[in-house]
Each structure stands twice: as C-alpha cells, then as structure tokens.
Amino acid sequence: GAVVSQHPSWVICKSGTSVKIECRSLDFQATTMFWYRQFPKQSLMLMATSNEGSKATYEQGVEKDKFLINHASLTLSTLTVTSAHPEDSSFYICSAREVRSSTNEKLFFGSGTQLSVL
C-alpha cells in the first residue's frame, strides 16, 4: 500500500529555534498534503492544507508566519515551526492525498513527529 514517510519522529529543541518536519509520499504523487496537530487526549486538529506549487491554506487560528509550509514537489511537503516555544510542543502528523480517479481518492498518514520545546 501507499506509504507516507515523516521525519523526524521526535525532536527536542531549545526555545527560539526553528524546527523543520518533512512529509514524503514514497510511491505516489500527492498534489495535496495536510498537516495536523494533536494535543494529548484531544482530537487531531487540521492546521493547514499544503498544495504543490502554491501557497498553503491555513485553518482559522493557525499563524502562517509561525508554521511555514512548503510543498515544492509532488512528493514532499515541509512544515517549519519558527521560533518555537514550549506551547508549540505537540504531536504533528501529516497526511498525503492519493487521487486514483475522479471518484477514488485516499488519505495516507505519516507516523507523526513529537516536538518538545524546552
């Protein structure tokens, strides 16, 4: 089946530094990828929709200058948490949309990245 690779799996960083998370679709092209954030015991919250070759669409309340998204190729989207602070500590997970036909598409998820900001 389709595989989405997300790296790193976990990262610890100092407050004020930037962290980049990569999401790759390994065996299909994904024009659309999604970034989610998950707090403990809470639901996955969609942060933004990443579109290849164009600007990402951010959900209400998500700071686009804080969470930079780049989708430069059909197989790679990156999320950069800029000037990270402890409140940014969370589990971030990406998903990639595989379009098989006009009526058949599926989402595949990465394994997630646990970010801890000290």
Next chain:
Amino acid sequence: GEDVEQSLFLSVREGDSSVINCTYTDSSSTYLYWYKQEPGAGLQLLTYIFSNMDMKQDQRLTVLLNKKDKHLSLRIADTQTGDSAIYFCAESTSGSARQLTFGSGTQLTVLP
C-alpha cells in the same frame, strides 16, 4: 462547525467484543471513517462507510451507522491484545478524502 465526539477510554477482556461509539453533528457528512493509531505510528485507515449505508462488515470489524441519531459505532469481534490502540472516528462532507474532522480518539485497552 462540525463536531465529532468519542469516549476517551475502553477496556475489554481478550476474546470479548469491543464496541467503540462516536457521535457527530454535521448532518451533511458523507463519509464516516475509523482510523487506528498504534503507539509511535501513523493513523491507519481501518474502514469507512457511506452515509447511505447503515452497516458494513469487514472480517472482525462491523460498522453501524444510525444516521437519524448521527451515531457511528465500530465493533471488533474476538478482540486481541494487538487491537490495543487509539481509535479515531472521522467524518467528511466533501464526498472525498480531502478534509476530515476527527473525534478525540478512544484508547482501547485489551486485558489478558
């Protein structure tokens, strides 16, 4: 906006059936999904059901949909220790897998 709710925890004995429940608010939900998240792993799609169906069975999994009450359930027959995970229900109104609204997830613990 859309809201999807699940209970946080469920414990069952190995070999028993597990039933995980989910309620949603958006009456225009078209697709309803169940995902499984094992520790340190990504979400894995288990099964999904169209809103014009009321039941779907796939091996040990049975999904029941009560559209009138906006209630979705996932039944796992003969639950095994390997079924211990967090189960998320999710809904989509777009008719495709573009965007999903997730529940908070139910932690299923299978006791020996």
